[in-house]
Amino acid sequence: MVRKNWKVAGSLLLIATLILVRWLTPAKVANNLATGILGFALVIASAATYLISGYRRTR
Template sequence: MVRKKWKLAGSLLLIATLILVRWLTPAKVANNLATGILGITLVIASAATYIISGYRRTS
């Protein structure tokens, strides 16, 4: 149950970030910037999920 909430929160945060980036930046810059932010966000989300799941297994 908690895992689903984390995934949902992460997905919503990612979508909101991409929409905000597309809205605030010009079209030419937006594609590169959105791709970069998407990549960084995915890395952070993956690391956080790994750390949380590892912490739950050990405790």
């Protein structure tokens, strides 16, 4: 049970950190298309990892 909670907390912390980094980057960097795509890909990857781990636990 403790391990599950740590995994959930870690996933949420990663997503929150990525969102904060996107907010706090300067306008020049935030407007860069490659940076935007990379940040979006990281958010999608972390969300997918969380969903897959949850799916495995329920089966």
